Amino acid sequence: MKTINTKLSMKKFLILFMIIGLITSCSDDDNPDPVNEEEVITTLTLTLSPQGGGTDIVLRSRDTDGDGPNAPVVTVSGALSASTLYFGVIEFLNELENPAEDITLEVMEEADEHQVFYSFNESSGSTVTYDDTDGDGNPLGVDINLSSGDASAGNTLTITLKHEPTKPNDGTAIGAGGETDVEASFTFDVN
Amino acid sequence: MKQLITAIVIAFSCLGYGQDCTYTFLGELSDFHDGTPIVSATIYIKERDKYILSDFDGKFKIEDLCNGALTLTITHVGCETKTVSFEIKGDMHKSIQVEHHIEELNEVSVIGNTIKRETKTAQETILKANTLKKYSALNLGEALKEVSGVSSINTGNSIVKPMINGMHSSRLVILNNNVRLQDQEWGIEHAPNIDINSAEQISVIKGSGALAYGGDAIGGVIVINPSRVILKDTLFGKTTISGQTNGRGFNISSSLNKNYSNGWFINVQGSFKMNGDFETPDYVLSNTGSNSKGFSFRSGKKTFESGFEVFYSYLNNEIGILRASHIGNVQDLVNAINSKEPLYIKDFTYDINYPKQDVTHHLAKAMYYKRFKNFGKLYLQYDYQNNQRFEFDVRVGDDRDKAALDLKLQTHTFTSDVILDSNSDYKLKFGLMGRYQNNFANPDTGVRRLIPDYDKYDVGIYTTAEYNLNESTTLDIGFRYDFNRIDAKKFYQSSRWEERGYDEDFPDIVIEDLGTQLLTNPVFNFHNFSASAGIKYQLNDNSFIIGNYSLSSRPPNPSELFSDGLHHSAARIELGDLRLSKEVSNRISASYNYYNDKTNFLIEGFYNRINDFMYLEPFGIEQTIRGAFPVWNYLQTDAELYGIDISASYDITNSINISNKSSYTAGNDIENDRPLIDIPPFNTRNSIKYTNADWNKFSVSLSSEWTFEQAQYPDNNFETYIAANDEYVLVDISTPPSAFHLLHFYSEMTFNTSNKTNLNVGLSVNNIFDTKYRSYLNRLRYFADDIGRNIILQIQFNY
Numbered sequence: 001m002k003t004i005n006t007k008l009s010m011k012k013f014l015i016l017f018m019i020i021g022l023i024t025s026c027s028d029d030d031n032p033d034p035v036n037e038e039e040v041i042t043t044l045t046l047t048l049s050p051q052g053g054g055t056d057i058v059l060r061s062r063d064t065d066g067d068g069p070n071a072p073v074v075t076v077s078g079a080l081s082a083s084t085l086y087f088g089v090i091e092f093l094n095e096l097e098n099p100a101e102d103i104t105l106e107v108m109e110e111a112d113e114h115q116v117f118y119s120f121n122e123s124s125g126s127t128v129t130y131d132d133t134d135g136d137g138n139p140l141g142v143d144i145n146l147s148s149g150d151a152s153a154g155n156t157l158t159i160t161l162k163h164e165p166t167k168p169n170d171g172t173a174i175g176a177g178g179e180t181d182v183e184a185s186f187t188f189d190v191n
Numbered sequence: 192m193k194q195l196i197t198a199i200v201i202a203f204s205c206l207g208y209g210q211d212c213t214y215t216f217l218g219e220l221s222d223f224h225d226g227t228p229i230v231s232a233t234i235y236i237k238e239r240d241k242y243i244l245s246d247f248d249g250k251f252k253i254e255d256l257c258n259g260a261l262t263l264t265i266t267h268v269g270c271e272t273k274t275v276s277f278e279i280k281g282d283m284h285k286s287i288q289v290e291h292h293i294e295e296l297n298e299v300s301v302i303g304n305t306i307k308r309e310t311k312t313a314q315e316t317i318l319k320a321n322t323l324k325k326y327s328a329l330n331l332g333e334a335l336k337e338v339s340g341v342s343s344i345n346t347g348n349s350i351v352k353p354m355i356n357g358m359h360s361s362r363l364v365i366l367n368n369n370v371r372l373q374d375q376e377w378g379i380e381h382a383p384n385i386d387i388n389s390a391e392q393i394s395v396i397k398g399s400g401a402l403a404y405g406g407d408a409i410g411g412v413i414v415i416n417p418s419r420v421i422l423k424d425t426l427f428g429k430t431t432i433s434g435q436t437n438g439r440g441f442n443i444s445s446s447l448n449k450n451y452s453n454g455w456f457i458n459v460q461g462s463f464k465m466n467g468d469f470e471t472p473d474y475v476l477s478n479t480g481s482n483s484k485g486f487s488f489r490s491g492k493k494t495f496e497s498g499f500e501v502f503y504s505y506l507n508n509e510i511g512i513l514r515a516s517h518i519g520n521v522q523d524l525v526n527a528i529n530s531k532e533p534l535y536i537k538d539f540t541y542d543i544n545y546p547k548q549d550v551t552h553h554l555a556k557a558m559y560y561k562r563f564k565n566f567g568k569l570y571l572q573y574d575y576q577n578n579q580r581f582e583f584d585v586r587v588g589d590d591r592d593k594a595a596l597d598l599k600l601q602t603h604t605f606t607s608d609v610i611l612d613s614n615s616d617y618k619l620k621f622g623l624m625g626r627y628q629n630n631f632a633n634p635d636t637g638v639r640r641l642i643p644d645y646d647k648y649d650v651g652i653y654t655t656a657e658y659n660l661n662e663s664t665t666l667d668i669g670f671r672y673d674f675n676r677i678d679a680k681k682f683y684q685s686s687r688w689e690e691r692g693y694d695e696d697f698p699d700i701v702i703e704d705l706g707t708q709l710l711t712n713p714v715f716n717f718h719n720f721s722a723s724a725g726i727k728y729q730l731n732d733n734s735f736i737i738g739n740y741s742l743s744s745r746p747p748n749p750s751e752l753f754s755d756g757l758h759h760s761a762a763r764i765e766l767g768d769l770r771l772s773k774e775v776s777n778r779i780s781a782s783y784n785y786y787n788d789k790t791n792f793l794i795e796g797f798y799n800r801i802n803d804f805m806y807l808e809p810f811g812i813e814q815t816i817r818g819a820f821p822v823w824n825y826l827q828t829d830a831e832l833y834g835i836d837i838s839a840s841y842d843i844t845n846s847i848n849i850s851n852k853s854s855y856t857a858g859n860d861i862e863n864d865r866p867l868i869d870i871p872p873f874n875t876r877n878s879i880k881y882t883n884a885d886w887n888k889f890s891v892s893l894s895s896e897w898t899f900e901q902a903q904y905p906d907n908n909f910e911t912y913i914a915a916n917d918e919y920v921l922v923d924i925s926t927p928p929s930a931f932h933l934l935h936f937y938s939e940m941t942f943n944t945s946n947k948t949n950l951n952v953g954l955s956v957n958n959i960f961d962t963k964y965r966s967y968l969n970r971l972r973y974f975a976d977d978i979g980r981n982i983i984l985q986i987q988f989n990y
Binding site for chain 1: 517518519520522523526534535585586587588589590632634636637638639640643644680682684685686687690702703705707708710756757764813814815816817818820916917
């Protein structure tokens with residue numbers, strides 16, 4: 001009696017196992033598609049053009065592996081001239097896409113949800129004023145005016161792009177809240 | 192195990208005056224399984240309103256019968272109810288087989304208060320419908336906290352994951368109507384896809400003693416059962432409506448059951464829940480609204496000898512995640528920790544914005560069983576689950592409404608179990624399990640996959656045995672073997688591949704080089720052995736002790752192997768490890784239970800040693816263009832957990848009861864000599880309850896919940912450079928919040944609206960004093976307080 005029943009269960013079991021086998025073999029062996037990250041910002045470039053002409057100064061932070069292990073490569077093309085007004089334009093790119101996607105356009109389209117903050121170390125003597133606004137008249141920070149201070153070495157400029165900060169705010173990245181999409185620090189000299 | 196068998200004698204009608212009523216009916220009662228005579232069963236002869244007993248050979252005799260119908264009601268301790276009717280035509284001899292193994296069968300029992308235990312010697316606690324109904328508007332995680340030693344790990348207060356003795360997620364096995372839930376349970380912010388309103392009874396088993404359900408339940412097993420099938424012609428149901436002040440939520444749930452005496456049954460159940468933003472004592476928790484839609488259908492035929500069941504359940508949860516917890520980098524985290532209030536507070540709304548989760552779970556199963564005489568019972572079951580998880584982040588531009596995570600997990604499982612119970616001294620059970628699982632991570636998200644596409648195959652085989660050594664001693668033992676194979680296709684960033692050293696250890700699994708990314712095909716096989724052995728010894732009529740040892744092993748889950756990316760609310764990069772091996776747990780436990788008419792006292796202790804315990808630990812800091820992020824790696828260490836749970840109840844008078852539930856758990860990383868993270872702090876709950884059955888079953892209770900500050904925690908704090916201020920600050924992510932004490936009130940009354948219907952009205956006030964607190968086991972504790980006072984009014988109509 002026992003053997004008969006055991007055989008019965010084994011038979012049914014095997015049949016169901018075969019069904020599972022079928023399901024399994026139906027799964028396709030195609031390789032998955034790669035994901036090219038769409039909204040990652042890999043590159044920040046601030047181009048400073050001196051008033052009245054001269055060589056542009058370019059500050060760039062590039063992180064081609066996004067949140068991968070490689071640190072961003074930070075470059076500053078040269079020293080600023082003392083007591084000079086620079087017209088600055090910032091650009092955000094996603095260079096993981098080909099051709100590179102210009103994220104600056106999205107930032108400007110959604111200006112009311114973004115703001116770029118600029119902060120210097122205290123001794124630098126340099127200042128930034130905003131040269132653009134969002135639809136509500138609050139600063140955006142894609143276009144800026146930068147006034148350099150007296151000659152000094154080892155100054156730092158920190159640029160922060162915030163998504164959904166409080167607007168208007170106290171002008172600091174910390175006070176504005178929101179979430180940080182880009183944060184890069186540059187060391188520069190003023191001659 | 193006490194059970195009465197009631198056999199109903201319907202009609203013994205003496206029709207016709209001229210008949211001779213001189214016939215004799217000889218009956219012989221025997222056990223269905225092994226044919227042993229049933230001695231001293233009570234046989235009720237309805238027409239004569241008279242009881243007789245079966246003799247030592249299971250026989251009984253009814254004399255002076257007329258021709259006509261005869262129906263008998265048979266009652267015996269430990270037996271299934273049996274109804275038999277005969278047509279008397281002269282003298283008759285009949286043998287009647289009754290079911291003597293009621294614990295296996297209580298699903299066909301007529302008596303409503305049977306408790307079906309899943310195990311004999313494990314630390315098991317059962318929650319019944321009457322307890323669960325209080326949680327209709329809440330969730331599984333909250334309901335299980337009724338069990339001493341069970342806590343929860345939360346992400347806000349809609350995502351509540353049960354935690355048994357400090358273990359959660361992949362270390363717990365959850366069964367819904369005998370189907371092992373496969374719903375991406377590895378994620379700490381993935382709440383179990385269970386509609387609490389579909390549960391009639393829940394068993395919480397600490398440790399891995401219930402081997403039939405899996406060998407990897409290092410923390411424990413949660414068995415959720417729907418309502419039992421009643422073998423009579425009946426239609427019944429219940430509807431629950433509730434409203435709550437906090438979150439301005441409401442909940443409606445309804446179920447309808449139709450049963451037939453021939454075994455057919457059909458149940459339909461549905462529920463809908465909705466709430467807006469929850470509130471702390473001081474502010475609104477913006478974007479914490481949620482809504483939930485559940486539906487289940489169950490039908491089949493259940494008889495003593497065979498039966499089948501089909502079951503389908505659907506659950507959709509849309510859950511808003513606290514907006515203030517979505518942050519960009521470590522500086523944002525520092526700002527959030529330093530800020531007393533969340534940095535994003537808006538007016539109350541029912542709207543659910545981003546970030547949010549939208550999870551849909553389908554479960555379908557078909558089950559068949561057949562009982563064989565003098566042998567046992569065979570079960571066959573196939574089930575299919577489909578879990579679709581969307582997670583939406585705060586995104587910009589065209590991607591705004593696109594999910595950032597889109598995973599579809601499909602699981603097919605086949606199980607076969609055989610229970611051999613023809614011998615009353617021992618019960619043998621064995622079974623086989625085959626499972627195929629496929630995970631699909633949709634690339635359309637435009638975000639690198641957190642979890643890759645994979646196929647997973649599991650095969651398991653187990654056997655368990657129960658042996659009644661003598662009247663006071665029960666032994667059980669079990670073995671299980673599981674084979675797991677995971678076959679994944681995963682993209683790695685080339686830079687990450689090299690940084691992890693995989694280019695040296697796993698060069699063979701690269702199948703395609705896309706320049707900045709590599710496509711790899713990791714395949715891993717795991718062999719897992721598990722075992723359990725236990726003893727239950729009845730000391731006297733009022734107390735027993737149980738002791739249990741269990742060995743279990745758990746292979747790494749997809750997140751532990753493959754996690755790869757930035758975790759927004761934690762502002763950290765989490766990395767899995769392809770080199771992980773299985774973790775192995777050795778757990779010993781002992782319990783002592785004393786009970787009498789007024790008292791119930793249960794103390795449970797355990798020690799769980801886990802070798803190669805998998806956990807996340809900070810590893811270093813990585814610079815990205817968003818700023819610096821700490822990197823957390825999955826590592827393995829040898830760990831130990833131990834603790835004591837106490838549950839006590841005492842009736843001071845007939846109407847006043849006091850109770851206490853306390854739990855202490857400790858966890859240590861033995862290799863590194865430091866505490867484990869996320870271990871529940873000591874907590875104690877004291878209640879006083881007044882009941883008066885004469886006042887429409889009135890009851891009122893006041894309970895105090897006191898959670899201590901967790902003093903044992905690993906220090907994972909780190910320093911980060913805050914560029915804006917040109918300074919280094921310490922990021923305190925480790926220090927647990929202070930102790931807190933909450934008072935809760937609950938009162939209910941039941942009004943009979945007719946013979947068969949009643950109305951139950953319950954009022955609860957949680958956190959009466961609107962106390963401000965944060966819980967160590969809430970992942971959003973860095974960002975906001977827990978919720979304040981909540982008044983819930985609930986009306987349940989039973990019909």
